[in-house]
Amino acid sequence: MKETVFSGVKPTSIPHIGNYIGALRQWVELQKDYNCYYCIVDDHAITVPQDPKMLREQIYAIAATYLAVGIDPKKSTLFLQSDVAQHTELGWLLMTQTKMGELSRMTQYKDKSKKTGSESAGVGLFAYPVLMAADILLYDTNKVPVGHDQMQHIEFTRFLARRFNEKFGQTFVLPQPLIQKVGARIMSLKDPSKKMSKSDESGAGTIMLTDEDDVIQKKIMRAVTDSTAGISYDPEKKPAVSNLMSIYHHVTGDTMKKIEDDFGGKGYGDFKKALAEVLIAHLSPIRTKINEYLKNPKELNKILDEGFEKAHPIAEKKVRAVKDKMGLAR
Ligand code: ATP
Numbered sequence: 001m002k003e004t005v006f007s008g009v010k011p012t013s014i015p016h017i018g019n020y021i022g023a024l025r026q027w028v029e030l031q032k033d034y035n036c037y038y039c040i041v042d043d044h045a046i047t048v049p050q051d052p053k054m055l056r057e058q059i060y061a062i063a064a065t066y067l068a069v070g071i072d073p074k075k076s077t078l079f080l081q082s083d084v085a086q087h088t089e090l091g092w093l094l095m096t097q098t099k100m101g102e103l104s105r106m107t108q109y110k111d112k113s114k115k116t117g118s119e120s121a122g123v124g125l126f127a128y129p130v131l132m133a134a135d136i137l138l139y140d141t142n143k144v145p146v147g148h149d150q151m152q153h154i155e156f157t158r159f160l161a162r163r164f165n166e167k168f169g170q171t172f173v174l175p176q177p178l179i180q181k182v183g184a185r186i187m188s189l190k191d192p193s194k195k196m197s198k199s200d201e202s203g204a205g206t207i208m209l210t211d212e213d214d215v216i217q218k219k220i221m222r223a224v225t226d227s228t229a230g231i232s233y234d235p236e237k238k239p240a241v242s243n244l245m246s247i248y249h250h251v252t253g254d255t256m257k258k259i260e261d262d263f264g265g266k267g268y269g270d271f272k273k274a275l276a277e278v279l280i281a282h283l284s285p286i287r288t289k290i291n292e293y294l295k296n297p298k299e300l301n302k303i304l305d306e307g308f309e310k311a312h313p314i315a316e317k318k319v320r321a322v323k324d325k326m327g328l329a330r
């Protein structure tokens with residue numbers, strides 16, 4: 001029997017190359033050896049304010065992106081989280097087993113609630129890791145491929161699953177994170193101390209998968225560099241160029257050693273030009289495919305309907321078992 005993989009992207013905007021390199025690319029590879037569930041986690045997107053019309057468009061944009069990067073609906077189950085009501089149901093059941101202190105230690109909550117202060121932060125944002133645990137635990141997931149920022153949430157999921165199993169008897173499989181060594185944290189092109197993010201206000205630090213060639217070129221050429229010259233991989237001392245090298249490495253498959261050998265004697269300008277070129281060549285077919293899928297919402301709906309048909313019975317069975325253990329079932 002194949003092991004199970006589960007992961008998701010929030011439909012908060014078009015994905016960027018951080019999402020692609022840190023998560024989506026791995027997902028495509030995993031389809032060969034695992035039974036994969038790839039979810040559009042819209043219930044998570046509404047933990048911060050969303051415009052309903054935009055949100056609906058972004059759900060389709062994520063579905064189109066999944067397909068464009070190579071997720072194959074014949075091999076994997078591709079579905080929309082809010083279609084399967086058991087995600088929020090298990091989320092509630094697990095929330096009753098979670099302590100306030102455990103959630104207030106989560107760094108994503110701390111970061112995202114900084115803007116408003118904790119008094120005004122949404123309860124949904126606070127409880128977010130419990131819903132994420134529910135997503136993962138519903139499908140007896142073994143592996144969760146994510147970027148480094150999600151590590152703490154997966155640890156929390158394991159902790160919660162173990163607590164539930166100890167209290168109510170064996171119910172949940174304990175999942176493991178799958179995090180790449182290089183590229184799990186693609187940093188902003190404008191500030192290499194911050195992760196590349198959809199919520200980057202100016203957009204200059206983030207390359208979206210739908211950015212046109214000239215935009216990619218401009219963003220790379222204007223990326224910040226380090227105070228010392230030279231193309232060498234050292235994330236501590238040379239965070240900016242090391243970040244650009246990670247992107248180059250992921251797009252070309254070249255090792256850091258080869259990149260250092262090829263560009264060692266050259267300046268930042270030459271390296272950036274080469275990076276822009278390989279990145280444009282890599283992303284432009286993906287962009288074309290995203291735009292093609294977006295023209296065919298009927299096809300996207302059909303794929304999401306089929307995904308629902310596959311995911312729903314499994315989720316339903318798990319929630320029934322959980323309710324039974326907790327004494328909720330008649
Ligand atoms: P936001 O920036 O709005 O919080 P996000 O991009 O972090 O959004 P998702 O879209 O849900 O959130 O992330 C999808 C996947 O991409 C997750 O596995 C996440 O760990 C990964 N990811 C996000 N940003 C990066 C990054 N800069 N580098 C590597 N992986 C990333």
Ligand code: LTN
Nearest residue numbers: 006007008010041044132135136
């Ligand atoms: N929290 C994740 C998105 C997410 C997820 C999941 C990832 C929600 N549910 C389940 C893996 C498995 C994020 O912010 N990137």
